[in-house]
Amino acid sequence: MKISEIKTYVLKAELENHGFGWSQRVTDRRQTAICEVVTDRGISGLGEAFYFGGPADIAAAIMKDALGPLLIGKDPFDTCVIWDSLYNYTRDQGMKGLTLSAISGIDIALWDIKGKALGLPVYKLLGGAYRNRARVYATGLYEPQNASNIADALAQEALGYKKEGFTGMKLKIGYGIRTDLKYIKAVREAIGEDLYLMVDANHAYNAAEAIRLAREMERFDIYWFEEPVPPEDVDGYLEVKQNSSILITGGECEYTRYGFRELINRRAVDILQPDLCATGGFSEMMKIIAMASAANVPVIPHVWGTNVGLAASLQLFAALPHFPERRFPQEPFFEYDRSPHPLRQGVTREKFVTEQGYLKIPDGPGLGVSLDMDFIKKYTAR
Numbered sequence: 071m072k073i074s075e076i077k078t079y080v081l082k083a084e085l086e087n088h089g090f091g092w093s094q095r096v097t098d099r100r101q102t103a104i105c106e107v108v109t110d111r112g113i114s115g116l117g118e119a120f121y122f123g124g125p126a127d128i129a130a131a132i133m134k135d136a137l138g139p140l141l142i143g144k145d146p147f148d149t150c151v152i153w154d155s156l157y158n159y160t161r162d163q164g165m166k167g168l169t170l171s172a173i174s175g176i177d178i179a180l181w182d183i184k185g186k187a188l189g190l191p192v193y194k195l196l197g198g199a200y201r202n203r204a205r206v207y208a209t210g211l212y213e214p215q216n217a218s219n220i221a222d223a224l225a226q227e228a229l230g231y232k233k234e235g236f237t238g239m240k241l242k243i244g245y246g247i248r249t250d251l252k253y254i255k256a257v258r259e260a261i262g263e264d265l266y267l268m269v270d271a272n273h274a275y276n277a278a279e280a281i282r283l284a285r286e287m288e289r290f291d292i293y294w295f296e297e298p299v300p301p302e303d304v305d306g307y308l309e310v311k312q313n314s315s316i317l318i319t320g321g322e323c324e325y326t327r328y329g330f331r332e333l334i335n336r337r338a339v340d341i342l343q344p345d346l347c348a349t350g351g352f353s354e355m356m357k358i359i360a361m362a363s364a365a366n367v368p369v370i371p372h373v374w375g376t377n378v379g380l381a382a383s384l385q386l387f388a389a390l391p392h393f394p395e396r397r398f399p400q401e402p403f404f405e406y407d408r409s410p411h412p413l414r415q416g417v418t419r420e421k422f423v424t425e426q427g428y429l430k431i432p433d434g435p436g437l438g439v440s441l442d443m444d445f446i447k448k449y450t451a452r
């Protein structure tokens with residue numbers, strides 16, 4: 071089997087009610103870059119490149135125009151060989167960021183092809199399923215742009231997740247310590263004591279601010295504090311971690327085994343959060359997980375994007391080991407983005423629905439999803 075063509079789809083949609091905000095900015099639109107790797111045997115595979123903020127057109131151009139020509143004629147089963155050649159080709163200017171998102175999208179598509187060719191779900195090729203369903207937490211609770219009282223609006227949204235059966239949810243913070251505490255209090259009081267509550271500052275603070283906030287948050291029983299400081303500030307992460315009783319997490323802005331080496335070796339976080347669609351796809355993610363497992367640092371992947379990225383992340387999640395293995399292991403949480411996204415469900419014919427706080431992991435060949443081409447055409451950016 072040989073790769074014969076690389077197709078990309080850039081989709082864009084505007085959000086209602088002026089979109090939503092977080093500690094870094096406000097967005098009024100969603101977009102995505104999906105790739106389809108076609109082979110001479112009639113099997114094609116799907117992948118999605120993580121992007122946020124930058125135009126998805128750039129990720130698509132890297133996949134199709136920069137990397138695409140290197141793939142033609144290659145055997146899609148040679149995933150590690152192809153990965154190393156693509157990375158090395160772009161290494162001098164592309165060790166992190168959108169280039170890696172593009173490599174991720176292509177790598178995911180190659181694994182989809184392998185699964186379809188063998189008639190097996192990708193998780194089987196990754197070593198098998200530790201679980202066949204994913205306990206999800208709701209990522210939402212962004213700053214609404216049309217609410218007169220933001221704390222009240224967040225409390226209402228949080229209650230909605232509780233009613234839907236979610237056992238955990240994540241609140242955006244990083245607006246300043248006093249504002250953060252007001253939102254945290256409102257959400258915790260709305261959902262009660264039993265549910266897990268995580269907070270995510272999207273690297274809004276320096277270490278001193280983050281430590282002060284972590285201490286103030288302790289009384290609200292916060293499960294983890296995500297990206298307290300900028301990703302480059304590894305010493306800041308260590309300082310916060312050593313001075314917080316709340317678990318410190320990060321890694322969605324880090325890339326490849328090379329990038330994760332320092333976070334793992336220095337034990338900078340309590341939980342690593344690499345994103346499958348950014349850090350390098352399945353091939354690279356399995357190496358990062360192996361390194362983390364050797365250091366006994368838990369991995370709970372970051373998940374974002376449409377159903378294509380979601381389906382891929384669910385395959386990975388099935389094959390995610392325990393940190394550590396034991397008789398009654400801690401079940402990891404799967405990140406389930408609930409923020410407004412007009413493109414999320416429509417891109418695939420298969421739809422994802424939670425049942426009592428769980429998502430079923432597809433067991434069809436490959437990623438287990440296929441594109442809805444009518445939807446894709448409708449939202450393709452011109």
Ligand code: CA
Nearest residue numbers: 270296297322
């Ligand atoms: Ca995050």
